[in-house]
Amino acid sequence: MDATPTAESAGMAQAIRAPGVETVPNAADFSGLPPRDDDWTDEHWRYLIEWLLRAQLFSARELASLVLGHLNPSQVGTSIASKKTFQAHYPPRKTMAAVLKWHMEQTGKCLDCNTRLELQADHIETREDHGDDADRLENMTLRCRRCNVIRRPSHRQGGRTHLTAEAALMWILFVKRPRTYQAYEVLCRSYGMTMANIRFKEAWAMARWLSREGLYEIDLDSSM
Ligand SMILES: [Zn+2]
Incomplete structure (x- = not known):
């Protein structure tokens, strides 16, 4: 070599x-x-x-408004339920109900760093490794935006701090x-x-x- x-x-x-x-x-x-x-x-x-x-x-008001906005759970229902790969596992028009049920059952904290801020739906086993097969609710979890991003191969430097x-x-x-x-x-x-x-x-x-x-x-x- x-x-x-x-x-x-x-x-x-x-x-x-x-x-x-x-x-x-x-x-x-x-x-x-x-x-x-x-x-x-x-x-x-x-x-x-x-x-x-x-x-x-x-101002304190601006800070509070920003934080409150990031505490508000993101629209995971819409983002997951609109994907054909997820819909494939459910009868017609039943996907959103399943996604909402999954959402309620989560801890409300990032799986990796425990924050409640900026949570997003993220795969447990990645799409890079498993393709469309990764798009199942049982394979989904909540991670914050930061932890979600630093898992991507393009952001290997990300997790240092x-x-x-x-x-x-x-x-x-x-x-x-x-x-x-x-x-x-x-x-x-x-x-x-x-x-x-x-x-x-x-x-x-x-x-x-x-x-x-x-x-x-x-x-x-x-x-x-
Ligand atoms: Zn996190």
Whole structure:
């Protein structure tokens, strides 16, 4: 077997060996907290929420509305019952009743991480392995959006931390407070994010918007 690393595998190894986000200290407001979000306790997260509220990044009402919306069970009935592969197991027009019964019998928590937020119907044995045969109610469970996504082969990097990539992009911005876009990009990479730079550039807009309101400091030599 050829042991010469491909550009891709060398890049992967490099990404894993690069110093992690824990080597960069938190911004002053978060200096008493662990430098890695994986090490945060519930108390630390509570502190972040209170900090964000105090900074008026959003109101308590907006936060409550967002959370309540994500607690509301998603339309699993419609999404499952409309699939021909599921309908095939039931007499005509009986699928929805079966799906609703299945839904009620669930625990209401993500099978993998136990959250009640953003639950979706997901396969126990995957469609990749079992095809249409996987589309049976007995083979369905509830998983949250995050746990559902990181099971896909295309998201193998996903499960490293608890935050989703979109949440981590903002965690880095507020907790590390990099003063240039360049530093932000390095932080995102050292956190383990493997997506294209455009995602970091889009997220950096938050720093720009807040800086215009005097809520974020950006150095003059920032490239964006
Ligand atoms: Zn989950």
